[in-house]
Each structure stands twice: as C-alpha cells, then as structure tokens.
Amino acid sequence: MMVPVRCFTCGNVVGEHWEEFNARADEGDEDPQEVLDELGVDRYCCRRMLVSHTDLVDVVSPYQ
Amino acid sequence: MSYKCSRCKRDVELDEYGGVRCPYCGHRVLLKERSRDVKEVGVN
Amino acid sequence: MATDYDVEFVEREDREARFLVRGVTPAFANGIRRAMVADVPTMAVDTVRFIENSSVMFDEQIALRLGLVPLTTPPEGEFVEDDTVTLSIDVQGPATAYSGDLVSSDDLVQPADENVPIIQLKDDQRLEAEADAIMNHGKNHAKHQGGVAVGYRHLQRVEVVGDLDEFEEQESQIVRGVVEDDGELVPTSEFDHDLANRYPGKEVRLEDVPEAFVFHVETDGSFTVDELVTRAADSIIDRATELEDAVQL
Numbered sequence: 001m002m003v004p005v006r007c008f009t010c011g012n013v014v015g016e017h018w019e020e021f022n023a024r025a026d027e028g029d030e031d032p033q034e035v036l037d038e039l040g041v042d043r044y045c046c047r048r049m050l051v052s053h054t055d056l057v058d059v060v061s062p063y064q
Numbered sequence: 065m066s067y068k069c070s071r072c073k074r075d076v077e078l079d080e081y082g083g084v085r086c087p088y089c090g091h092r093v094l095l096k097e098r099s100r101d102v103k104e105v106g107v108n
Numbered sequence: 109m110a111t112d113y114d115v116e117f118v119e120r121e122d123r124e125a126r127f128l129v130r131g132v133t134p135a136f137a138n139g140i141r142r143a144m145v146a147d148v149p150t151m152a153v154d155t156v157r158f159i160e161n162s163s164v165m166f167d168e169q170i171a172l173r174l175g176l177v178p179l180t181t182p183p184e185g186e187f188v189e190d191d192t193v194t195l196s197i198d199v200q201g202p203a204t205a206y207s208g209d210l211v212s213s214d215d216l217v218q219p220a221d222e223n224v225p226i227i228q229l230k231d232d233q234r235l236e237a238e239a240d241a242i243m244n245h246g247k248n249h250a251k252h253q254g255g256v257a258v259g260y261r262h263l264q265r266v267e268v269v270g271d272l273d274e275f276e277e278q279e280s281q282i283v284r285g286v287v288e289d290d291g292e293l294v295p296t297s298e299f300d301h302d303l304a305n306r307y308p309g310k311e312v313r314l315e316d317v318p319e320a321f322v323f324h325v326e327t328d329g330s331f332t333v334d335e336l337v338t339r340a341a342d343s344i345i346d347r348a349t350e351l352e353d354a355v356q357l
Contacts, residue, residue, distance in 0.1 A: 001165060005176035005224055006328075010257045011250060013178055013328055015224040016207075043257065057228040060164050103158045105167045107175035107251070 001056045009045035017041055021050045067094040118286055118293050123326060125333040126286065128263060128293060130320045137260050137321040143340035144255040146247040147347075149189060150330040151179040151217050153239040153251075160236040163201075163227045173226050174239050175251045177207040178328040182216035184339065187243050193217040198236045201229030210239070217241060220329030254330045255340075261285040263293075263320035266303065269311045280304045283314060286322045 003018040017039045025032040036047050067076045069086035070093040076086050078094070085092055114130040129137065156171040163170070174197075193214045199205040208222030227235060246253035265288045272278060281303040283296050299306040303314070325333050 001169075002173070002225055002227055005173050011253055011328065012256045012326070013176075013221055013224065016221045018225060019223070055228070057164055057230075061230045064162075064164070098162075103167055105156050105158065105171040107152075107154055107156065107171045108249075 001060065003053050003055070004049055007043075007046040007049050010043060012041075012043070012046050014041060014046050014049045018050060018053070022055075066097050068097055069093075070095050116293065118295060118322065120333070122332045123329060126295070126322060126324050128286065128320060128322050132319060132321060134321075137323075139344060140337070140340055141258050141260060141323070143343050144258045144325065144336055145253055147245055147343040148254045148336055148339045149243045149245050150181050150252050150254045150328075151187075151193065151241045151243055152249070153177065153179070153195065154192075154242045154244070155240045157238045157240075158236075159238070160234050162233045163229055163235055164233075165227055170227055170235070170237070171239075174210075174237075177210070177224055177226075178220040178330050179241055180216065180218050180220050181243075181254070181330045181335075182214070184342075186216060189243050189245075192240045192242050195219075195239045195241060196237070197226070197239070199229060199234070201233040202231050204228045205235050254327055254336050256326045256328050258323070258325050260321045260323045262316040263288055263322050264314045265289075265317050266307075267313045267315070268307060269313050272309050272311055278304045278308065281312065281314075285324075287314070288317060288320075 003015045005015040006012060007014050021032075021035055021039060024030045025035045032051060036050065041047055041050065067078060068074070069076050069089060069091050071091040072086060072089040074086070074088050075097075076088075076094055078084065084094060086094065113132060114128075116128045116130075118126040118128060120127070129140075132140075153171075153174045156167070156174055158167045158170075161167050161170065179193075179195075193212060195210040195212045195217075197205060197210050199209055205226040205228075206222060207219040207224040207226060209226075210219050212218050229235060244252045246255075261284070263286060264283060282301050283303060284301055286293055286295050288294075303312050323337075325336065327333055327336050331339075
C-alpha cells in the first residue's frame with residue numbers, strides 16, 4: 001500500500017527516497033538503475049524495495 | 065451503538081425490535097462507525 | 109590494562125564509514141560488530157495513541173510505520189533506558205503525512221529523516237496521533253538498531269609474485285573490500301574489484317593480514333558512525349567491568 005519505511009533485509013531507511021524515485025523512474029523516463037545509484041541506494045536488497053513497490057492507496061481508497 | 069447505512073449514508077441507531085435494517089431506506093447493510101475513544105496501540 | 113588499537117579510516121562520512129583496525133582478535137572484532145548492532149540503545153516509537161485515523165490503513169499498520177522511523181539519539185547520559193519522549197502528528201487530507209510532520213516534545217529527539225511517507229490521505233481523511241518513543245536496545249527490537257549493515261572483512265595484502273607468460277590469458281581475480289598494497293590501503297572499487305585490472309600481465313597473490321579487520325559501518329541516521337562505534341566500545345567496557353565486579357571474591 002504505502003512504501004515500506006525500511007528495507008526488509010538490512011534495515012536501511014528506503015522510504016525517504018520513494019517519491020523521488022517514483023517521479024523520476026516510474027513516472028519519468030530515467031533509468032531506474034541510474035536513479036537508484038544517485039539516491040545512494042546501493043545494496044540490491046534495498047533496491048528491490050523501491051523497484052518492486054506499487055502504491056495502492058488510490059486503489060483501495062474508494063472502499064471506505 | 066451507532067451504525068451508518070451503506071446506501072443512504074445516514075446514521076442509524078439499532079434497537080432490539082427493528083432487526084438489522086435501515087429505518088430510512090430499508091437497506092440491510094450497515095457499517096459500524098469507529099468509536100471516538102483514543103485507541104492505544106503498541107508497536108511490536 | 110588498556111591497549112591501544114591502531115585505527116585508520118578509509119572512507120568517512122556521517123552515516124557511512126570504512127575503517128581498518130589492527131591488533132584485534134577475530135573474537136574482539138565480532139564483539140564490536142555485535143555491540144554496534146544489538147547493544148547501542150536508540151530512540152524509537154513504542155506506543156501510539158490514535159485520536160483520529162480515517163486513513164486507508166489500520167492503526168496497527170501506521171503504528172508500525174511510525175516505529176520504524178529513525179529518531180535522533182540524545183547525547184549519552186541525557187536519557188536512560190525506558191525514558192519516553194512524546195511525538196505528535198496531525199495531518200488533514202488531502203495530503204501525505206511525512207515523518208517530518210512529527211512534532212517532538214524534546215528538541216534532542218527528532219525524526220532523523222523528514223521525507224519518509226507515513227500515509228497518504230485523501231479528502232476528508234485525517235490522522236491525529238500521539239506517539240511515545242522510548243530508549244531501548246537493538247536486541248529487543250530491530251527498530252532500535254542504530255547500525256545498518258555492519259560488517260567486517262579481513263584486510264588482504266596483495267603481492268606481485270611474477271609476470272604471466274607472454275600469451276597467457278589473464279583470469280580475473282575478484283576481491284571485495286580493501287586491499288593493502290605496499291602499505292597503502294586501496295578500496296577494491298577503485299579497480300572494479302578485479303585485480304587483473306590493477307596488475308595486467310602480472311601474477312598476484314592475496315593473503316589475509318593477521319589481526320587486521322576492515323569494518324564497514326552504516327547508521328540509520330540515529331547518530332553518526334563515530335558516535336555508534338564509540339558507544340559500542342563503551343558498552344563493551346561497561347559489560348566487562350560488570351563481569352569483573354561480579355566475579356570478584
């Protein structure tokens with residue numbers, strides 16, 4: 001639903017990079033790999049947190 | 065107990081005679097409102 | 109009986125550092141690592157009182173997210189274990205509640221990262237809550253771990269043994285961490301972790317340097333790496349003194 005605050009595996013805080021990553025790589029046309037490198041998300045455990053995430057708040061919010 | 069009718073969105077008070085039914089529109093699906101208490105949750 | 113350890117920094121930033129320690133046993137190196145992960149107390153949210161939560165997530169889910177937000181740790185001695193600080197959050201939608209919206213009752217304890225989204229709120233949704241943060245250890249809950257991905261490797265020494273035959277194809281030789289080359293410390297990322305790039309046409313041998321460890325330490329923002337390492341060392345001293353007192357006749 002919302003981005004995980006931390007990486008499940010190593011505990012690094014990844015949530016703070018989500019909005020920039022989403023704007024630049026998912027909605028923008030930049031290469032996700034380069035964006036992650038620039039954000040300083042180095043380990044593959046943390047990278048998969050952002051790469052594989054989808055925001056679901058908009059999907060569930062009609063069913064209140 | 066306060067409920068809310070899922071069709072007409074009006075507040076409904078249930079009593080022991082009326083059964084589960086909205087008195088305004090007759091709809092049988094009621095939603096329970098969140099209580100106004102402060103809820104304490106532990107982070108585990 | 110204090111021994112001095114030879115410590116040399118390879119990389120040093122606030123939240124990430126790499127340093128070499130000489131003259132320690134593997135057991136002691138691991139002791140420091142474990143102390144950094146489990147024994148250095150940090151602040152984290154432990155109970156949350158929800159006054160209003162009409163968001164799409166349950167109270168428990170939001171409480172968990174608040175718990176994982178790193179909070180700055182007050183200087184040593186200011187707080188003891190289980191002291192609490194109250195942080196409050198009040199956001200009315202349409203908006204996103206961020207960790208930076210937490211208002212703390214104590215200036216020393218603030219969210220370390222301000223841009224962590226807690227919950228996205230739609231029209232008429234609202235989040236109002238009070239969170240109590242406590243000081244505790246990483247061994248009790250992972251949210252109290254100050255050190256992230258803390259580890260160490262043996263320092264390896266590179267030695268050129270000879271030249272390769274003229275038409276022999278060089279095989280890649282992958283190393284990770286930091287190597288010692290003629291007394292100089294070189295992070296392997298400088299030559300893409302492959303010794304064949306650094307010594308083309310040479311035959312090289314690698315060997316562990318005894319009692320030398322290269323630590324890689326990252327923190328979640330609760331404090332700087334310096335702080336984490338010194339506090340970890342202090343916690344080992346404390347426990348050693350406690351043991352000494354306990355076994356004294």
